[in-house]
Amino acid sequence: MLKKLYCLIIICQFLIPSCIKAQDISLYTQINGRYDFTFIGNTMGPDENEFQYPTFLYTESSATLNLASNDRIERAYLYWAGSGVGDTNVKLNGIDMSPDILSTVVGTSSNLTYFSAFKDITSFVQLTGNGLYTLSDFDLNDLVTTYYDNATQFASWAILVVYENPNLTLNQLNIYQGLEALSPNRPLGIIDNMTIQLDNLYLISNTGAKIGFIAWEGDRLIQFEEKLSFSANGTTNVLSNSLNPSFNAFNGTNTETGATNLYNMDLDVYSIENYIVPGTTSASVSLQSGQDYVMLNTIVTKLNSQLPDATIVLENPISICNSKEVTVDYTVSNLNSTEVLQANTPISFYIENQVIATTYTQNIIPIGSYENGTITLTIPNSIPSNFTLIANVDDTGNGTGIRPELIETNNSFQIEIELTVSPTFNSLNPLTSCNLGLTKGLFNFSSYFEMVKTNPTHLISFHETYNDAVHNINPILNSSNYNAVTTPKEIFVRIDNGCFSVTSFQLLTENCPPVVYNAVSPNGDGSNDTFFIDGLRDIFMNFELLIYNRWGKLLWTGNNNKADWNGYVEEGIGSSLAPSGTYYYILYLNDTNYSEPLTGYLYINR
Incomplete structure (x- = not known):
């Protein structure tokens, strides 16, 4: 509020600031239940502000919280405000406090800045409870001479306490906050005003309805065109009570304690029982002033609202x-x-x-x-x-x-x-391995774990039967070294994403070229006692093997039903014991993939 000015009016016109509105006041939180609220706080000002007086501010002050024994603290919010851009390092009962929110307004004529700080101190007050609260280390003295020419040097603080009591009616508390400034235009007599909308209301009974304000920079000696109004349901009423006349709402008082010496701050509560009716969902508060400089910080409404909230x-x-x-x-x-x-x-x-x-x-x-x-x-x-x-x-x-x-x-x-639907999957090609005999094969299909997936989160398992895959039982655990006893062999793949799909691939064998071991030492020691050809028996079922000496004489013939040659000449062909030396073979595989016979030599060492 604009302060008492004891200098010439023409001088005052240059000294009193006109501030812009900033940080619009809006709904901060809503609390429903058997709740009510109260304010405590104090000023740092030693006296009413005047032109270049007082010349200092206190750096600490105290206030007492005195709730009833069955009041339970639900919320507690600390506010402190003053001249300048903001003191962000204060103490409450010796504990450091820094703001959650810092708001400022700037005077348009003097370019002077004013601030308000906010901090949620619910747990601190719940732990401390009733008793003395002291705000300290709040020192704005270095700014006093900058602001005292227009008498707006100030520092003050307040705590809003929301408490629950089982004996209270069911109420709805709405807490609106921000920082909006009201300053008259010059010359004196031109009224400045602002209106703040209060939404999110719902009133079922007007019993006990009230509204409270935290405001800064009030002066009880400035009373020119100062008015605080409440409007609801198309009706506007000027608010007043025993401490706050209708023409001087912001006059340094605390309605909750009866204090009248809270210089430059107001903690005021008004009954609005007669100004609001059941069913009201919105209202507004209007302020006007022809001289006082007003900074409105917080508005709290308490309404009897017995409604559910689904x-x-x-x-x-x-x-x-x-x-x-x-x-x-x-x-x-x-x-x-x-x-x-x-x-x-x-x-x-x-x-x-x-x-x-x-x-x-x-x-x-x-x-x-x-x-x-x-x-x-x-x-x-x-x-x-x-x-x-x-x-x-x-x-x-x-x-x-x-x-x-x-x-x-x-x-x-x-x-x-x-929705869980069967996952898509990639098709898998058949795997082919060498026939190890009677279509047996050894396979590695571990890479198919990733190849079949269309989504990396899919779970993959291999199974030998479709039924096992459907029921997710008996998974194949040796996919990197799987022994198929007979082929073709179908392997079933389960792809699972909560739902599942089943696909399959074939294991096939082919007759790979046999490997001839051409050293024979038929001495009965169990090593190379016969002429062994790997990958031949039970694979090329119709093979025919012919053994010749170096002069071309046929010594022995063999097939899949006959044991390997052990170096003995078949009866009727010649000597029964083939001597050491070089011999030759012709191997007819009789397979469509191998039309030409395999030939080579072998050596017998006795």
Whole structure:
């Protein structure tokens, strides 16, 4: 507020600031239940401000909190304000406090800045409880001479305390805050004014309705065109009480304690029982001044609002494999409320603005309580497998409700849903390995774990039968060294994402070229006692092997049904014991892939 000026009017016109509005006051929080509020605080000013007086400010001051024994502290907010850009390092009962929010306004004529700081100190006050609170290290003395020419040197602080008491009515507390400044235009006599809208109200009874203010820079000796008004339902009333005349609202008082010496600050509470009617949802506060400089920081309303507040949360969506149904759990709560939520409150479920189902709460939900439920929803075929499911409580299916609530804008919850459908997969090519005999083969298909996936989160397992894959039993554990007893062999692959798909691939064998070991030492020591050809027997079933000496004489013939040659000449062909030396073979594989015989030599060492 503009201060008392004891100098010439023409001098004052240059000294008194006109401040711009900043940090619009708006709803900060809403508290519902058996709550009320009070203010404590104190000034750092030693006296009423005048031109170049006082010349100093205190750096600490105290106030006492004295709640009833059954009052429980719910919230506590500390505010401190003064000249300058802001003292952000103060102490409360010796504990350092730095602001959560710092707001400023700047005078347009003097370019002087004023600030207000805010800090949530709920836990601090809950722990401290009743008693003396001292704000210290709040030192703005180096700014006094900069501001005292227009008598706006000030420093003050306050604590807003919200408390619960079981004997209180069910109320709704709205706390609005910011920092807005009111300063008259020059010359004197031109009235400055501002109006602050109070929304999010809902009044069921006007009994005990009240409004409180935290304001800075008030001066009880400045009374020119100063007015504080409250408007609701088309009617405007000027607020006043025994400490705050209708013509001097901001006069350094605390309605809660009866103090009249809170220089440059106001902690005032007014009854508005006669100015508001049940059903009111909004109101406004208007301030005007022809001289006082006003900084409005915080507005608190207490209204008797016995209403529920329905909210809903969705969780745990479950869909059946390849089904258009999804089951979801929901919780309807009535937490931040002042009345029970009646049974049969509708709940509607939407996808893309399409209502797909409506259900209802089953029981009366008490204040601060909740009800759980589960619903199975059938999803229209036109909806893709990924979609957003929206649930609105107190919604009959057309966006309208049947229950008046404290807050009408918090009834919705949404969750992302992905229907579980069989995963897609990549096709797998057959694997071919060498025939180890009678179509047996050794295979490594471990790389197929990743190759079959179309999504890295898919879970893969291999199985020997389709039934095992479907039931996810008996997985193949040695995919890098799998022994197929016979081929072709079909391996089944399960691809799992909560649902599953099954694909398969073939294991095949081919007759690889045999390997001839051409050293023979038939001495009975168990090593190279016969002429051995690896990859021949039980693979090339119709092979024919001919052994010749170096002069071309046939010594021995063999096939798949005959043992390997052990160096003995067959009866009737010659000597029964082939001597040491070089011999020759011709191997007819009689396989379509090997049309030419394999030839070579072998050496017998006796």
